[in-house]
Amino acid sequence: SDIELLDEAERRQVLIEWNATERPSPQATLPELFEAQAARAPNAAALFCDGETLDYAELNRRANQLAHWLIGQGVGPEQRVALALPRRAELLVAVLGVLKSGAAYLPLDPAYPAERLAHMLADARPACLLGLGDGIEALPDSGVACWRLDDAALRQTLAAQPQSDPTPAQRRLRPEHPAYVIYTSGSSGQPKGVVISQRSAADFVDWALASFGAETFADVLATTSLSFDVSVFELLTPLLSGGRVRLLRDLLELGERPISGGSLISAVPSVFAQLLQHGAVSLEAKTVVFAGEALPPELVAAVRQRWPECRVANIYGPTETTVYAIGGWLEAGERAPTIGRPLGNTQTY
Structure with a gap:
């Protein structure tokens, strides 16, 4: 119990350097x-x-x-x-x-x-x-x-x-x-x-626009129920940046009829995996954001095979942290999806 498990450099890295996420917040509602x-x-x-x-x-x-x-x-x-x-x-x-x-x-x-x-x-x-x-x-x-x-x-x-x-x-x-x-x-x-x-919701949208780019939200396929906080990401981010929301019934609708357009779609990995497995998704995905569950590397490989130019993000967060807390882009060739880094103005340990 007397031994320090982290030396001073490691402690500074974990507590300070990895959490240097401070960024200006919008003051508007x-x-x-x-x-x-x-x-x-x-x-x-x-x-x-x-x-x-x-x-x-x-x-x-x-x-x-x-x-x-x-x-x-x-x-x-x-x-x-x-x-x-x-x-x-x-x-x-x-x-x-x-x-x-x-x-x-x-x-x-x-x-x-x-x-x-x-x-x-x-x-x-x-x-x-x-x-x-x-x-x-x-x-x-x-x-x-x-x-x-x-x-x-x-x-x-x-x-x-x-x-x-x-x-x-x-x-x-x-x-x-x-x-x-x-x-x-x-x-x-x-x-x-x-x-x-x-303030928290506006700060989250501002982070999303800075991290993804406003062009990513030009034509968002909104499939998440309003009862889940990912809907904030799908609805408010495009509407505060000049994008368009395509309001769908749910994610399964992608497998029921052809869906044209769509610059971004966010999905739960298990449901999206089922859609891909049955070959039912007709859209040309540009950005896919996975959240809500652990992301299997096989699914990332399947997405890249189907859409070689598609950007893939893995993001996690409980509702209490305003939708997401940690995440990042997955680089081509990564063995397994990482959980990324803390979002702007967020600290994780």
Whole structure:
């Protein structure tokens, strides 16, 4: 017990040199960053889903109208708005609308067990819940005010709201305020809500753009459920950098029909391996990001054989660290995938 296992040079390397990751953080909030991008390129395509394309101006306008209505309902910073929406354009409008109101969004999957949903609603105490008819009806009764975005009267009300960005005085939003709450499975058997601030989420997106390059997010295939934090990487990173989101049902949709385009796709290794094994993936992948599981070297080899020019990244992180904590690019010829290095402004040991 008296012996130091690390000499001074090794200790400095492990504690300091490998963790020299400090980088400037953006001081703006997520809605401010999105609004700036919408102002720079209003006519650029922002979202493609089920044959519908929204440009930045239209997506921003619809999100603004929802935000103004939410603010009128008393919703704002330090409050949560639950979302129970299918993977349609309304989903992204709702996410941005809630962020623009100053509140944090709370994803709910109607397919979850009723007991889990009831716990999440009781624990998070959202100010209200937004959904569509079928999704809301599948949720347990919680006493939370529910609003159907497909209700004719509400659609008419939203259409009458201002189309302009909410002012700072209306939004009252600071970087320290929560941006979203995602429930993990919980280490003690009870789901736990992880609250991520505007500052942390904006810092993560800024790191992703600096590490991958904005061009990587020009045409992102978004396949991850909003209930998992990788959706932040797939949705917000392209929308804050002028890219386009192709909103798909899930990763398995890649094997069901031809998918054109796509500059980036993120995937769980086991599911992507199954798709490749059955030869069902038709897209021309440029960047593949693996996360969520250990990455087998056989899968990396299969990806490189299928797409020789494809860039492959291996990234890991719990929800509490804002999506990812550690990762890196895999070099051609590597024997086994490495876990990489700590992300910007992150320390790992």
